[in-house]
Amino acid sequence: MVIMAFLCRTASSLLKSSRAAPAVRCAARGYSAGGQYEYILVEKRGEKSDVGFIQLNRPKALNALCDGLMRELGEALDAFEADGEVGAIVLTGSEKAFAAGADIKEMQNRTFQECYGGNFLAHWNRVSTVKKPVIAAVNGFALGGGCELAMMCDIIYAGEKAQFGQPEILLGTIPGAGGTQRLTRAVGKSLAMEMVLTGDRINAHNAQQSGLVSKIYPVDQLVTEAVKCGEKISANSKLVSAMAKEAVNAAFELTLAEGNRLEKRLFHATFATDDRKEGMSAFVEKRKASFQDN
Numbered sequence: 001m002v003i004m005a006f007l008c009r010t011a012s013s014l015l016k017s018s019r020a021a022p023a024v025r026c027a028a029r030g031y032s033a034g035g036q037y038e039y040i041l042v043e044k045r046g047e048k049s050d051v052g053f054i055q056l057n058r059p060k061a062l063n064a065l066c067d068g069l070m071r072e073l074g075e076a077l078d079a080f081e082a083d084g085e086v087g088a089i090v091l092t093g094s095e096k097a098f099a100a101g102a103d104i105k106e107m108q109n110r111t112f113q114e115c116y117g118g119n120f121l122a123h124w125n126r127v128s129t130v131k132k133p134v135i136a137a138v139n140g141f142a143l144g145g146g147c148e149l150a151m152m153c154d155i156i157y158a159g160e161k162a163q164f165g166q167p168e169i170l171l172g173t174i175p176g177a178g179g180t181q182r183l184t185r186a187v188g189k190s191l192a193m194e195m196v197l198t199g200d201r202i203n204a205h206n207a208q209q210s211g212l213v214s215k216i217y218p219v220d221q222l223v224t225e226a227v228k229c230g231e232k233i234s235a236n237s238k239l240v241s242a243m244a245k246e247a248v249n250a251a252f253e254l255t256l257a258e259g260n261r262l263e264k265r266l267f268h269a270t271f272a273t274d275d276r277k278e279g280m281s282a283f284v285e286k287r288k289a290s291f292q293d294n
Contacts, residue, residue, distance in 0.1 A: 039069035042076045044086065051230035052080035052089035062100035063093045065145045074126040081130055087234025087241065089130065090226045091153060092137035095219050099146030104171065124177045127152035131242045133233050137226035138162045139219055148175060151182040154245060156212060157226045158204040159219040164212060165201035185252055186212045237275035237291040
């Protein structure tokens with residue numbers, strides 16, 4: 001039943017995405033012209049304009065994650081999700097800060113009733129539910145909500161001076177957007193406990209050694225390298241990439257036996273696609289595959 005639920009959600013989401021694509025694709029083109037957002041910059045990058053690019057843009061606040069920014073981020077992700085030309089998305093901040101945390105001034109006077117009744121921060125999770133691969137390019141501070149936002153992405157590239165941390169304990173609270181859960185799964189219990197209970201940060205090299213970050217680049221090369229990774233991903237079948245992403249993410253939710261069953265079902269499902277036929281034919285015929293995303 002668990003496997004069937006996963007597969008049904010996949011099919012439903014893909015159908016909805018394809019139906020909504022024309023209208024939202026026009027919106028994405030509009031975004032690239034600029035002027036529609038207050039807190040983020042949105043465009044397409046890559047030689048084929050197949051990489052969605054979102055830059056957090058609250059420089060005076062070190063990209064603190066206010067409610068308006070997170071809602072705009074969700075809108076931009078929705079647009080790229082439905083854009084048939086985009087195969088991957090890069091999310092970044094400035095060279096000084098990816099995001100220094102949540103906007104504390106915005107939340108300091110909230111009550112328990114407001115937080116619980118309004119399910120505070122629930123919409124922040126949109127990044128983790130996007131079906132297309134999302135790459136975080138982290139320069140500078142990724143603290144609190146900023147670290148949580150990076151961990152919602154599928155791949156994290158870091159600049160040499162990046163710093164990661166969950167300092168909420170120093171404010172008399174705890175992480176509320178997945179920090180205790182995703183950080184523990186990424187770096188293990190001991191380091192996660194140390195970071196959450198002390199508020200201490202780790203640098204890019206410690207983050208890579210612990211498994212939080214996959215690659216480190218010089219500050220001025222980070223975004224370029226992240227876009228290159230996005231281009232590599234976009235060159236593959238977008239349909240099959242979504243299946244691959246779902247299978248990997250399931251490893252955090254399912255037992256090994258259940259995960260293996262899901263993987264097998266998704267593997268079998270690729271044999272119903274034209275892209276699987278094209279990929280194998282191209283390999284046998286010693287030519288480059290031309291995927292059509294169906």
